């Protein structure tokens with residue numbers, strides 16, 4: 245399962261950052277997941293429960309910030325949320341290939357002590 249590998253990787257980074265901060269317990273972990281990252285939030289939550297077992301993040305609360313796709317139209321300089329898979333600007337009808345948001349896959353914040 246794709247999500248387990250991603251979650252394991254995110255946890256490894258979180259554990260490393262906690263050590264660097266001198267912490268011994270992770271209380272909360274917030275992830276920023278873009279709609280285009282190909283990750284299913286529910287599967288990620290499930291993976292989280294599996295990978296944190298036996299670690300200092302075992303009691304941590306997981307929060308997922310799901311970011312919708314936002315495109316930029318170079319023709320009329322508008323940032324817009326496409327209505328479907330064709331990224332067509334609703335103001336001037338030009339197709340945008342410039343995705344400014346929606347590809348995120350990162351740790352947004354970490355709460356440790």
Ligand SMILES: [Zn+2]
Pocket residue numbers: 317318319320321322333334335336337338
């Ligand atoms: Zn436009």
